[in-house]
Amino acid sequence: MAVCDVCGNDYDKAFQVTVAGNTRTFDSFECAIHALAPRCATCGVRIIGHGLESDGTIFCCDHCAKAEGVSNLRDRV
């Protein structure tokens, strides 16, 4: 049994995610995404996939990157 860091649910199938040595506990991917997923610098959407990154700024898609004047980005895999 473990308690979710985000919503406080005590769930027997909770899981842990370690980011940069910091371990967090979640009861669902939804809560993990809420806590860990970066936001697009342009539209604010949660980035669940790979996203696009330029100088530490993350975008959800090429359209949003271009809106900030960033061009020539490719999917970072």
Ligand SMILES: [Zn+2]
């Ligand atoms: Zn939760």
Ligand SMILES: [Zn+2]
């Ligand atoms: Zn976006």
